[in-house]
Amino acid sequence: MTIVLGIETSCDETGVGIVAGGVLLGDALATSMDEHARFGGVVPEIAARAHLHAITPMVEHALDQAGIGFADIDAVAATAGPGLATAVQVGLAAGKAYALSLGVPLYGVHHLAGHAAVDILEHGPLPARCVALIVSGGHTSLLLIGDLARDPVVHLGDTVDDAAGEAFDKVARLLGLPYPGGPVIDRVARDGDPNAIAFPRPMTGPHDAPYRFSFSGLKTAVARWVEQHTDQPLPVADVAASFQEAVADTLTRKALAACRDHQADTLLLVGGVAANSRVRGLAEERCAAAGIRLRVPSPRLCTDNGAMIAAVGDLLVRADVSPDRLDLGPDPSAVLRGALLHGPRDRRQPAGARGTFA
Numbered sequence: 001m002t003i004v005l006g007i008e009t010s011c012d013e014t015g016v017g018i019v020a021g022g023v024l025l026g027d028a029l030a031t032s033m034d035e036h037a038r039f040g041g042v043v044p045e046i047a048a049r050a051h052l053h054a055i056t057p058m059v060e061h062a063l064d065q066a067g068i069g070f071a072d073i074d075a076v077a078a079t080a081g082p083g084l085a086t087a088v089q090v091g092l093a094a095g096k097a098y099a100l101s102l103g104v105p106l107y108g109v110h111h112l113a114g115h116a117a118v119d120i121l122e123h124g125p126l127p128a129r130c131v132a133l134i135v136s137g138g139h140t141s142l143l144l145i146g147d148l149a150r151d152p153v154v155h156l157g158d159t160v161d162d163a164a165g166e167a168f169d170k171v172a173r174l175l176g177l178p179y180p181g182g183p184v185i186d187r188v189a190r191d192g193d194p195n196a197i198a199f200p201r202p203m204t205g206p207h208d209a210p211y212r213f214s215f216s217g218l219k220t221a222v223a224r225w226v227e228q229h230t231d232q233p234l235p236v237a238d239v240a241a242s243f244q245e246a247v248a249d250t251l252t253r254k255a256l257a258a259c260r261d262h263q264a265d266t267l268l269l270v271g272g273v274a275a276n277s278r279v280r281g282l283a284e285e286r287c288a289a290a291g292i293r294l295r296v297p298s299p300r301l302c303t304d305n306g307a308m309i310a311a312v313g314d315l316l317v318r319a320d321v322s323p324d325r326l327d328l329g330p331d332p333s334a335v336l337r338g339a340l341l342h343g344p345r346d347r348r349q350p351a352g353a354r355g356t357f358a
Contacts, residue, residue: 001020001021002020002021002074002075002314002317002318003018003019003020003025003068003072003073003074003075004018004019004020004073004074004075004076004077004310004313004314004317005017005018005059005062005073005075005076005077005098005310005313006018006019006076006077006078006114006306006307006308006309006310006311006312006313007055007059007076007077007078007079007091007092007094007095007098007306007309008078008079008091008111008114008304008305008306008308008309009051009055009079009083009087009088009090009091009092009094010079010081010082010083010084010087010088010091010111010304011042011047011083011084011087011137011138011304012031012032012033012036012042012047012050012087013029013030013031013032013033013303013304013305014029014030014031014032014050014051014054014055014058014091015027015028015029015058015304015305015306015307015308015309016028016029016055016058016059016061016062016306017062017305017306017307017308017309017310017311018062018063018065018066018068018073018310019121019307019310019311019313019314020314021314021318022120022121022124022125022311022314023121024121024307024310024311025065025066025067025068026062026063026064026065026066026067026068027062027065027305027306027307027310028057028058028059028061028062028065028306029058029305029306030050030054030057030058032046032047032050032051032054033180035050036179037178037179037180040173040179041169041179042084044084044085044086044087045086047084047086047087048084048086048087048089048090051087051090051091052090055090055091055094058306059094059098062306070098070102071102073098073102073104074104074317075099075104075105075106075107075313075317075323076095076098076099076102076104076105076106076107076313077095077106077107077108077109077309077310077312077313077314077316078091078092078094078095078096078106078107078108078109078309079091079092079108079109079110079111079114079309080092080108080109080110080324080328080329080330080331080334080341081110081111081330081331081332081333081334081341082110082111082112082138082331082332082333082334083111083138083332084332085330085332088330088332089330092108092328092330095108096326096328099326100326105317105323105324106323106324106326106328107312107313107316107317107321107323107324107340108324108328108330108340108341109309109312109313109316109339109340109341110312110334110336110337110338110339110340110341111304111309111334112134112139112141112336113148113153113312113336113338113339113340114308114309114311114312115134115136115270115271115302115308116132116134116143116145116148116268116270117148117308117311117312117315117339118270118297118301118305118307118308118311119268119270119295119296119297119301120311120315121297121301121307121311122297122298122301123295123297126145126148126266126268126295127265127266128146128147129144129145129146129264129266130144130145130264130265130266130267130268130295131143131144131145131156131255131258131259131262131264131266131267131268132144132145132267132268132269132270133251133255133267133268133269133270133271133274134270134271135163135164135165135251135269135270135271135272135273135274135279136163136164136165136271136272136273137163137165137166137168137169137180137182137272137273138163138165138166139158139159139163139271140158140159140163140164140165140213140215140251140273141155141156141157141158141159141336142155142156142157142158142211142254142255142258143155143156143336144156144258144262144264145268147319148312148315148338148339149315149316149318149319149321149339150319150321150344151338151344152337152338152343152344153336153337153338155336156211156258156262157209157210157211157212157213157254157258158212158213159212159213159214159215160203160212160213160214161214161215161216162214162215162216162219163215164213164215164247164251164273165182165271165272165273166215167215167216167218167219167247168180168181168182168185168247168273169181169182170219171185171219171222171239171240171243172184172185174219174222174223174226175188175226175234175236175239175240176236177236177240182272182273182275182276183275185240185243185244186244186276186277186278188236188237188240188241189237189240189241189243189244189278190237190241190277191237191241192235192236192237192238192239192240192241192242193237193238193241193242194241194242194244194245194278195242195245196235196238196239196241196242197225197238197239197242197243198242199218199221199222199225199242199243199245199246200217200218200221200246201246201249201250201253202214202215202217202218202250203250204250204253204254210254210257210258210261211254211257211258213250213251213254215247218243218246218247218250222239222243225239226239244276244278245278247273247276247279248276248278248279248281248282248283249282251273251279251283252279252282252283252286253286255267255269255283256286256287256290256292259290259292260290264292265291265292265293266292266293266294266295267283267287267292267293267294267295268295268296269283269294269295269296270296270297270302271302272302272303272304273302274296274297274299274302275299275302275303280296283296312339315339316339316340321339321340321345322345324340324341328341
């Protein structure tokens with residue numbers, strides 16, 4: 001059975017995972033989040049330097065957890081985009097170095113494909129067809145997915161401005177809450193009333209694009225409400241709960257519509273915001289009522305990690321997809337077209353053609 005080493009460094013987590021045959025053998029994660037918190041957001045240069053320090057110890061820790069050595073690695077997968085340019089470069093360069101030194105193939109994979117693939121490690125192979133809602137700090141997308149290793153990914157709709165996770169961070173700042181905003185708003189909202197304030201549900205009108213998202217206006221609505229109530233103690237818990245409810249309602253409403261419209265009986269909910277308790281809870285309620293199967297990873301696998309990249313590499317190896325060349329460059333703004341950075345590749349592609357290992 002082929003053993004794949006996966007490396008993820010797209011933002012502020014240095015993740016390493018080891019997967020074989022759809023089974024997670026070991027993983028390790030280091031974060032530089034505390035170093036960014038005092039700036040209120042991720043600083044790319046700090047993230048890149050943290051990856052440089054953490055990558056080797058994390059690889060060694062994952063190998064120890066899996067009970068294997070470097071000689072047992074059969075392939076390497078590394079995030080090649082999208083993400084912070086310098087951060088992605090660190091992980092991809094490390095992946096190339098390990099692939100070259102071990103004499104094994106390299107796969108430069110798309111970060112968002114990793115979020116879709118990670119659920120396989122907990123719930124088994126994906127169905128032949130499903131709708132995926134990928135929602136994180138930098139991305140909010142509705143996708144139609146088939147065979148993730150071989151088929152193109154179809155974009156049903158993406159965010160036109162702020163991603164949902166970005167909106168959480170900005171609203172947390174408005175409320176005087178610390179970075180990162182997602183976990184703290186989730187926690188504070190438990191003591192609030194989600195119906196206290198009628199915040200808008202963006203792009204849900206009859207003439208709006210049915211699968212596209214926009215959260216900038218929602219963030220602005222929260223800011224205006226806060227500005228209008230500065231003469232009294234701010235009900236932080238109620239504002240947080242009402243904002244969170246608007247996000248969860250919008251996300252799940254559009255996701256369920258996509259499942260109905262495209263005859264998909266499975267919704268895959270992934271990405272960092274999928275760890276949010278209200279988003280998960282409302283998705284469960286609405287999927288159960290609609291007879292749609294919900295697949296969502298455990299919270300620790302929703303955020304960026306190395307296991308998800310190893311899971312993509314494992315799919316590609318088992319599908320006999322030709323690997324990448326070692327001169328593959330990172331693409332910080334890569335559009336998701338398939339598991340590989342540049343989209344699907346025919347497994348019968350001859351040696352020396354685009355993207356093959358050399």
